[in-house]
Amino acid sequence: MIDHSHSGLGIAGQCRLLNVSRSSFYYKKKPIKPEDLEMMRLIDEQYLKTPSWGSRSMRNHLRRLGYKVNRKRVQRLMRIMGLEAIYPKPRTSRPHPEHKVHPYLLRNLTIDHPNQVWAADITYIPMSRGFMYLVAVMDWHSRKVLSWRVSNSLDSDFCVEALKDALGRYGTPEIFNTDQGAQFTSQAFTDVLKDHQVAISMDGRGRVQDNIFIERLWWTLKYQYLYLWSFGNGTELRHGLREWFEHYNRQRSHQGLDDLTPDEVYFALPHPFKEAA
Numbered sequence: 197m198i199d200h201s202h203s204g205l206g207i208a209g210q211c212r213l214l215n216v217s218r219s220s221f222y223y224k225k226k227p228i229k230p231e232d233l234e235m236m237r238l239i240d241e242q243y244l245k246t247p248s249w250g251s252r253s254m255r256n257h258l259r260r261l262g263y264k265v266n267r268k269r270v271q272r273l274m275r276i277m278g279l280e281a282i283y284p285k286p287r288t289s290r291p292h293p294e295h296k297v298h299p300y301l302l303r304n305l306t307i308d309h310p311n312q313v314w315a316a317d318i319t320y321i322p323m324s325r326g327f328m329y330l331v332a333v334m335d336w337h338s339r340k341v342l343s344w345r346v347s348n349s350l351d352s353d354f355c356v357e358a359l360k361d362a363l364g365r366y367g368t369p370e371i372f373n374t375d376q377g378a379q380f381t382s383q384a385f386t387d388v389l390k391d392h393q394v395a396i397s398m399d400g401r402g403r404v405q406d407n408i409f410i411e412r413l414w415w416t417l418k419y420q421y422l423y424l425w426s427f428g429n430g431t432e433l434r435h436g437l438r439e440w441f442e443h444y445n446r447q448r449s450h451q452g453l454d455d456l457t458p459d460e461v462y463f464a465l466p467h468p469f470k471e472a473a
Contacts, residue, residue: 228276228326235263236273237322241423243279244415250281277320278329278350278377296386297376301397307337310462313397314342314362314369316355317410318379319418321346321433324426328433331355333362334410336373339450340458341413341441342366346434352379359388373397375407416444 228236238261239254249257251271258265274280307313313336321328331354332344343362347354372394374380380398389396399407421440427433449455456467 231263232269232273233322233326235265235270236277236320236327239270239273239279240277240320240322240418244418247411248281253281277327278318279320297381298386298396298398300373300399301371301395302373310335310337310340310464311367311369312337313371313373315373315407315410316359316380317375317407317414318350318355318377319414321422323433324428328430329354330437331358331379332410332413333358334413335366335369335458335462336409338458338462339409339413339453340445340462344437344441346430346437348430350379352382352384355379356384356388359385363388363392368392369394371395371397373399373407375399413444 235258238258242249242254242257246253251267251274254274255265255267255270258270302313305313314333315336316331316333318329318331321330326348328346328348329350330344330346333342334340335342343358343365345354345358345361372389374397376398379385386396417440421436425436427436445458447457449457453461454467455469456465459465460468
């Protein structure tokens with residue numbers, strides 16, 4: 197966007213026109229220390245087990261594992277990972293006017309067919325030399341993962357890409373449910389849903405159970421796959437995730453789905469273990 201070689205306008209002038217501070221332009225992101233990456237992986241594993249733990253509990257957990265770490269450092273790492281403790285807490289701030297929070301529409305709703313409710317969520321992915329973020333769009337009735345994207349930042353762009361991909365491949369749901377994260381409350385994301393006349397639903401703050409099926413997906417993905425392998429770069433990660441999600445949709449049966457796979461439920465395929473009446 198900013199041209200170093202522009203003959204008529206210097207860096208300062210270009211930054212001024214684009215409303216970008218020169219300090220931000222010249223800022224170079226510092227690589228995260230190997231010890232921090234190791235602790236972030238441990239925090240991620242523990243968070244899946246105890247999502248109500250905040251920075252104080254995580255600090256104590258790391259200290260028991262032998263790490264000399266203070267709470268401020270743990271807070272910084274959790275902030276990078278996009279994690280916060282999940283528990284009811286007072287609402288002390290109002291959302292930004294451009295980031296409207298929509299009401300939760302799933303309370304007491306019977307979800308009994310595909311494309312009735314879709315949901316999306318983001319999770320942190322540890323790698324051998326860094327980390328990335330993963331977003332997935334899921335059909336709630338069938339548990340089918342409709343689309344996914346990975347990114348090295350928490351900007352909303354990769355979430356919008358995943359949403360558009362799911363809509364283009366599978367049509368339009370009646371309701372789309374997310375948490376109140378900035379990526380999902382952004383105008384770029386909600387405008388896509390509005391353009392397709394999809395009702396927007398958002399979880400109450402501190403209510404992890406509102407998106408419980410994707411939370412289970414993250415647990416399964418990490419403990420049965422990601423924590424068992426090491427990925428050196430984004431290309432390797434994307435290739436591995438592509439194979440895993442194909443296996444998950446086509447071959448992994450769910451007890452809650454009468455031992456059917458997500459694809460079998462989503463596409464209403466005949467039950468492979470039951471004879472026709």
